[in-house]
Amino acid sequence: MNAPADALVVRDMTVARGGVPVLAGLSFRLDPGRVLILRGPNGSGKTTLLRTLAGLQPAMAGTMSQPAEAIAYGAHADGLKAVLTVEENLRFWASVYGTDAVEAAISGFNLTGLRSRAAGNLSAGQKRRLGLARLLVTGRPIWLLDEPTVSLDTASVALFADAVRAHVAAGGSALIATHIDLGLEAEVFDVTPYKAQAATDPAAGGSFDEAFL
Amino acid sequence: MIALLIRDLRLSVRAGGGFGLGLAFFLIVTVLVPFGVGPEEAILAPIAPGILWVGALLACLLSLDRIFQLDYEDGSLDLLATAPLPMEGAVVMKAVAHWLTTGLPLVLAAPVFGALLNMPPEGFLWIMGSLALGTPALSMIGAFGAALTVGLKRGGLLLSLLVLPLYIPTLIFGAEAASRGMAGFEAGTPMLMVAGITLGSLALLPFAAAAALRINLR
Amino acid sequence: MDHVRVKQKRDGWNWLWAWANPVKFMELSGRALPWCVGIAVVTLAVGLIWGFFFTPEAARFGSSVKIIYVHVxxxxxxxxxxxxxxxxxxxxLIRRHHVSALAAKAAALVGVAMTLAALITGAVWGQPMWGTWWAxxxxxTSFLVLFLFYLGYMALWAAIEDPDTAADLTSVLAIVGSVFAxxxxxxxxxxxxxxHQGASLSLDKEENVSDVYWQPLVICLVGFTALFVVLLLVRTRTEVRKRRLHALEMRERMADA
Incomplete structure (x- = not known):
């Protein structure tokens, strides 16, 4: 599993929010079986970086290489449908991703007792657990997680850490933006030094306003 | 893709308002027109196909902003965009779900409402046929409009302003087909035009709508 | 960036793409503008005065025919x-030239004004001709529909905050809208x-407008085109300046952050 083709490799990447570069010159790699923790103050561009890696927005510069169809993205919002039950929510994503891991996901995040409850009736922490259980049903090896532990209690954080550990042990990897200590064996990547400086070279203008200066 | 269709149908059934609201709106429009123009059968019958078409169009418009807005707000659209499902396919499925919950009930209810407007029974088949051929185009064009405005706070009014001009050709040919058929004239040409618009919209607009969604998610 | 490379390959068109660089555009348009204003003023003055005062009144139409010099x-x-x-x-959409997107935005308001002018002059002309303001x-009807398309296009521009997103979405709308228009x-x-009569200007028709009316009309056509170019340049320059201001504000905000 250690072939470079299985790794997420980012080279010299610049990511932008609303046409303004926020992080520049990012280079790192995430090998299978590893966890990388993203750190940085609020507004430093962690979410933007994750969205770029997930393919939701184009990078302004730089390249990334990744195995095909490998990434599962877990955003701030869980994308749950309030009127569907816990099980129906998971079954939907399972069939979108073409997997059959619903039972494992339900038991993995301790949702068994809640399985036929409508997602709208769950507490914030329970919703979050359901959102994280979605990652298990995707069957994807690389997890990109944005603040996954928001509104989780200590026991649920431990549950989440266990899930990540099991995922990593099975050859998966995870890139997690978080502020708390998950108790995972992980490298830490601090984005603070990569904060983009205002470009002074007008020729650098691609899809942003520098061309006008 | 079928999973998305099933989920959307389930959502609109459970959340309420999806099925019934459009139909109720259609009924109200149909009932209001005689109050406005008078109860004479001689006036109502000839304009019935047009009223039914305009009513169907407005009822369709009513639920357009729900196509993507809710998924955008709760984050499922982000997750769908990163899922192994082509955005174009998701757009088509959403449009189909919209048609099944809005367009199809209108098609089925059209004869009843036609009878309210003193429409002669010969016209029932024509109005149902033209609506059945035309309303899928309304859903698809509407999905494109909804994709354009999904990121906006108060997109509803703008959505109407964008979508209604795009509805004009469908409305013209659809209403023309129904009224010609009802009056016993040759209605093949407008009928074929409606079918053509529907097929063309289904073939091309998913790409435009998916492009608009990707731009909005950036 | 990719398009820079492409641009260098097409040497023959460089004179055109030079306008795509905002800085170059401001320079070139600044120089071209006075000339365009001159052409517009002269042609419009000649065309309209000739058309309104020095053409005979038509037998059937009376003097109302002269509105043709604005309407057409x-x-x-x-x-x-x-x-x-x-x-x-x-x-x-293809080459990502900002000036192009801004020019489209700038043209829309001129376009809507022209459409409205055509509709109003048409109504004023139609009243004595057909006995009704509107038919x-x-x-x-096509012009009314076109008017609605313009309104939708402009409303979409106005509603979206991020300028690049707005440019992308309005471009998609312009393409789809064109097909539906x-x-x-x-x-x-x-x-x-x-x-409505058929196109009065097609050369092969017998019902063509006679020469007396035709010559000032051509001058008016040139004049209105020049007027559009002037308005387009002025408005695009305004948009470029607004974008520059926006860029400066963004940079300042970044420096603060």
Whole structure:
């Protein structure tokens, strides 16, 4: 599993929010079986970086290489449908991703007792657990997680850490933006030094306003 | 893709308002027109196909902003965009779900409402046929409009302003087909035009709508 | 960036793409503007004065015919401006030239004004001619539909905050809208055969406007085109300046952060 083709490799990447570069010159790699923790103050561009890696927005510069169809993205919002039950929510994503891991996901995040409850009736922490259980049903090896532990209690954080550990042990990897200590064996990547400086070279203008200066 | 269709149908059934609201709106429009123009059968019958078409169009418009807005707000659209499902396919499925919950009930209810407007029974088949051929185009064009405005706070009014001009050709040919058929004239040409618009919209607009969604998610 | 490389390959077109660089655009348009203003003023003055005061009154039409010198040019510009917006939108989507997107945005308001002018002059002319201000004639209806398309396009520009997103989405709308506008034109023709005479300017028709009216009309057409170019340049320059201001504000905000 250690072939470079299985790794997420980012080279010299610049990511932008609303046409303004926020992080520049990012280079790192995430090998299978590893966890990388993203750190940085609020507004430093962690979410933007994750969205770029997930393919939701184009990078302004730089390249990334990744195995095909490998990434599962877990955003701030869980994308749950309030009127569907816990099980129906998971079954939907399972069939979108073409997997059959619903039972494992339900038991993995301790949702068994809640399985036929409508997602709208769950507490914030329970919703979050359901959102994280979605990652298990995707069957994807690389997890990109944005603040996954928001509104989780200590026991649920431990549950989440266990899930990540099991995922990593099975050859998966995870890139997690978080502020708390998950108790995972992980490298830490601090984005603070990569904060983009205002470009002074007008020729650098691609899809942003520098061309006008 | 079928999973998305099933989920959307389930959502609109459970959340309420999806099925019934459009139909109720259609009924109200149909009932209001005689109050406005008078109860004479001689006036109502000839304009019935047009009223039914305009009513169907407005009822369709009513639920357009729900196509993507809710998924955008709760984050499922982000997750769908990163899922192994082509955005174009998701757009088509959403449009189909919209048609099944809005367009199809209108098609089925059209004869009843036609009878309210003193429409002669010969016209029932024509109005149902033209609506059945035309309303899928309304859903698809509407999905494109909804994709354009999904990121906006108060997109509803703008959505109407964008979508209604795009509805004009469908409305013209659809209403023309129904009224010609009802009056016993040759209605093949407008009928074929409606079918053509529907097929063309289904073939091309998913790409435009998916492009608009990707731009909005950036 | 990719398009820079592409640009260098097409040497023959460099004179055109030079306008795509905002800085270059400001310089070139600044120099071209006085000339365009001159041409517009001269041609419009000559064309309109000649048309209004030195053409004979038509036997059937009376003096009302003279509104042709505003009606026909504005109507033509209304359509041509939409086509120009479509081309500019395509250039933006394919080559990502900001000036192109801003020019499309700038053209829309001129286009809507031209459409409105064509509709109003048409109504004023139609009243004595057909005895009604408005008829659901295919040509009139088509222009009304075009007016609605312009409104939707401008509303979309106004509603979206991020300038690049707005440019992308309005470009997509311009393309889809063009297809449906064309479709509406045929639908409307099918729906109602109308009162309006055919195109008065086609050269092969017998009912063509006679020479006395024709010559000032051509000058007016040139004049309105020049007027459009002037307004387009002025408005695009304003948009470029607004973008520059926006860029400066963004940079300042970044420096603060």
């Amino acid at each position: 040019p504005t109507a033509m510009m209304a359509i041509n401006i939409w086509v120009m917006m479509l081309v500019a939108s395509l250039i933006w 659901w004639d295919p040509r009139l 064309l479709l509406s034109r045929y639908a409307v023709n099918f729906w109602n055969q109308g009162l």
